[in-house]
Structure formats: structure tokens, C-alpha cells
Amino acid sequence: xxxxxxxxxxxxxxxxxxxxxxxxxxxxxxxxxxxxxxxxxxxxxxxxxxxxxxxxxxxxxxxxxxxxxxxxxxxxxxxxxxxxxxxxxxxxxxxxxxx
Amino acid sequence: xxxxxxxxxxxxxxxxxxxxxxxxxxxxxxxxxxxxxxxxxxxxxxxxxxxxxxxxxxxxxxxxxxxxxxxxxxxxxxxxxxxxxxxxxxxxxxxxxxxxxxxxxxxxxxxxxxxxxxxxxxxxxxxxxxxxxxxxxxxxxxxxxxxxxxxxxxxxxxxxxxxxxxxxxxxxxxxxxxxxxxxxxxxxxxxxxxxxxxxxxxxxxxxxxxxxxxxxxxxxxxxxxxxxxxxxxxxxxxxxxxxxxxxx
Numbered sequence: 001x002x003x004x005x006x007x008x009x010x011x012x013x014x015x016x017x018x019x020x021x022x023x024x025x026x027x028x029x030x031x032x033x034x035x036x037x038x039x040x041x042x043x044x045x046x047x048x049x050x051x052x053x054x055x056x057x058x059x060x061x062x063x064x065x066x067x068x069x070x071x072x073x074x075x076x077x078x079x080x081x082x083x084x085x086x087x088x089x090x091x092x093x094x095x096x097x098x099x
Numbered sequence: 100x101x102x103x104x105x106x107x108x109x110x111x112x113x114x115x116x117x118x119x120x121x122x123x124x125x126x127x128x129x130x131x132x133x134x135x136x137x138x139x140x141x142x143x144x145x146x147x148x149x150x151x152x153x154x155x156x157x158x159x160x161x162x163x164x165x166x167x168x169x170x171x172x173x174x175x176x177x178x179x180x181x182x183x184x185x186x187x188x189x190x191x192x193x194x195x196x197x198x199x200x201x202x203x204x205x206x207x208x209x210x211x212x213x214x215x216x217x218x219x220x221x222x223x224x225x226x227x228x229x230x231x232x233x234x235x236x237x238x239x240x241x242x243x244x245x246x247x248x249x250x251x252x253x254x255x256x257x258x259x260x261x262x263x264x265x266x267x268x269x270x271x272x273x274x275x276x277x278x279x280x281x282x283x284x285x286x287x288x289x290x291x292x293x294x295x296x297x298x299x300x301x302x303x304x305x306x307x308x309x310x311x312x313x314x315x316x317x318x319x320x321x322x323x324x325x326x327x328x329x330x331x332x333x334x335x336x337x338x339x340x341x342x343x344x345x346x347x
Binding site for chain 2: 027028029030031032034035036037038039040043044046047048049050051052053054057063067078081082
């Protein structure tokens with residue numbers, strides 16, 4: 001079973017690689033550009049600039065920095081509550097006893 | 100764990116996911132300014148009751164089992180990341196993203212998935228220029244409401260007819276993804292079509308999404324099945340948390 005999964009994943013990756021290298025003229029735009037924006041513009045309602053535009057200079061990096069500090073601190077501080085050690089959870093023990 | 104700490108985990112987990120996104124996202128979210136004011140308001144009204152019900156359910160289940168909020172925080176972070184993670188689709192030469200709401204719905208229930216989807220969409224609209232504040236209601240209906248309830252419904256029906264849970268999770272992810280994009284097509288065609296051409300415009304937009312979204316929906320199905328299997332085998336205690344009817 002595991003071997004079958006590995007082979008399938010490798011085959012999918014190989015297929016993707018071949019398709020990507022063969023599709024060298026693709027622009028890899030998102031469907032928000034290729035579909036949503038295209039139809040909206042054709043209907044006379046093109047998207048407008050966001051009300052809060054963080055994509056100016058280094059503002060976006062600053063946002064990532066703040067989120068990283070907050071998320072990293074919280075993730076580290078509460079790590080054991082989010083990911084208890086294997087077998088430590090009483091609930092896990094109960095379930096294993098039941099099984 | 101105190102209520103403050105639980106709240107901190109739930110909210111900051113979502114913020115942490117911002118780290119993984121150093122660039123513009125490419126997605127199905129309807130951008131700022133595309134929907135006329137009337138349609139934008141209409142979709143806010145459609146989403147509002149689902150959001151209220153989800154928040155009520157979250158409060159009830161968290162009171163019953165304090166650990167539940169930590170799980171919701173983690174699932175929220177996953178939805179945030181998945182719903183703005185651009186994935187190149189070689190067959191179409193473009194990028195799109197999974198939604199994660201099908202998986203979330205079978206883990207924490209569709210009602211609470213609407214709440215986590217609203218948080219994810221709000222953060223994306225505010226800080227990543229992904230979606231928009233005026234189109235938040237429409238995006239929440241397509242990704243949060245339809246994605247979650249469709250995914251959860253498919254999972255429940257599949258289990259009722261004794262389809263193995265791995266395949267049921269796959270179907271939930273697949274149908275939830277396709278349902279989300281079908282709803283986005285409907286929202287766009289309803290707002291933008293002129294002179295009664297809504298039906299044909301809906302089909303045209305749906306067909307435009309298809310080359311990217313058909314393979315990506317299948318990918319999301321595998322993603323949902325894999326994640327569900329991982330949690331079911333490694334953290335079975337999470338599956339044992341108190342559930343409202345309709346959740347896994």
C-alpha cells in the first residue's frame with residue numbers, strides 16, 4: 001500500500017514536471033486574473049485597488065514580520081497544548097484501552 | 100487552559116499562517132469593486148445567519164470541551180493557508196488554490212467552518228489584497244457556507260451509504276471545492292450579466308474555471324482524505340471531541 005502511494009506521488013510529480021516544462025509559454029496567472037477579472041472587466045466592472053493596500057514598499061514585509069512574531073511566539077508558547085506528546089493524553093490512553 | 104489563552108491560540112494561529120505567504124495570492128476570491136453595492140449587500144445578508152449560527156455553536160462546544168478552541172484555531176490556520184496558496188495547474192497554465200473548507204467541515208462541523216472561513220477571508224482582504232472587504236459576503240457564501248455545508252453533507256451521505264471514510268473524505272474535499280467555484284461563477288454571473296444572459300454567462304464562467312479547477316478539486320480531495328487519515332490515526336482523541344449533529 002505504502003509503495004503504491006509513493007509510486008503514485010512520484011508519477012504525479014514527474015507528470016507535473018513534464019507538463020510544466022512543456023508549457024513554457026504559460027504565464028501562471030491566478031484564476032482571479034484569467035477568469036474573474038476578465039469577465040468583470042468585460043462587463044464594465046473591473047476590480048478596484050484594495051482599501052487597505054499593504055503592497056507598498058516594505059509594508060507587506062512589516063505585516064509578515066508582525067504576524068511571524070505573534071504566530072511564532074504563540075505557537076512556541078502553546079506548543080505542548082496544541083501538540084501533546086504521543087501517549088501522554090489521557091484521552092488517547094482511554095481510547096487505546098477501549099480498543 | 101484559560102479562556103484568554105484559548106482565544107489567543109485560536110486567533111494567533113491564523114496570524115501565524117501569514118508567514119507562509121510572501122507574495123500576492125492567486126485565487127477565486129472576488130476582488131474589491133467587482134460586485135455592485137446591491138449584490139455585495141445581498142451576499143452579506145445571506146452569509147450573516149450562517150455566521151451567527153456558527154458562532155453560537157462554537158461557544159456551546161467550547162463550553163463543553165475547552166480543548167475544542169485549540170482545534171478550531173489550528174483548522175482556521177489551515178483554511179487560511181490553503182485558501183490563498185497558489186498551486187500551478189500544468190494542464191491549464193494558470194494557478195489557483197484549494198479551499199480547505201470541506202476538510203474543515205468534516206473535522207469541526209460546517210457551522211464553525213463558516214466562522215473560521217470568515218476570519219481567514221477577512222485577514223486576506225485586509226492584509227493580502229486577496230478578495231475584498233466589499234465582496235467579503237459573497238466570498239464567504241461561496242467558500243464558507245457552500246463549501247462547508249456541501250463538504251459536510253457529502254461526507255455524511257457517503258458514510259450513511261457505507262462508503263469507506265477515506266473515500267468519503269476525498270469526496271467531501273472534491274465536491275466542496277467544485278461547489279465553491281460553481282457558486283463563485285453564479286455570484287459573478289448574477290451580478291454582471293445583462294439582458295437576461297445570466298444562465299449562459301454562468302456556464303461560460305464555469306467552463307473558464309474548469310481547466311484549472313477540475314484537477315485542483317481532485318487534488319483537494321486527496322488532500323482532505325490524507326489530512327483526515329492522518330488526524331484519525333495519529334490524533335484520534337480529536338475525533339472524540341463533543342460534536343454537534345452533522346459533524347464527523
